[in-house]
Amino acid sequence: MSEVLLEYHRNGAYLKVTAVDPATGEEVCAMGPASNPTAVKSLAITKLQSKLAARRQAPSSKPGKFI
Helix, strand or coil: CCCCEEEEEEECCEEEEEEECCCCCCEEEEEEECCCHHHHHHHHHHHHHHHHHHHHCCCCCCCCCCC
16 A cells, blocks of 8 residues: 545544545545544554455455355
8 A cells, every 4th residue: 555545524523534545445434533633544544454454365265145
């Protein structure tokens, strides 16, 4: 992940940061206090990295259930 797009939305005392990987289009959001935007930004980037790492892992060998 070489590039991340960040979007900030402030709503009163809360800050919502959306992180998007432009290569895959994967998107995550993190919310926290507006008084600490660096921590909310860091959380959003960490969540995106985690989501991309989980996506790269091989799928389970167990088939799904048919209902």
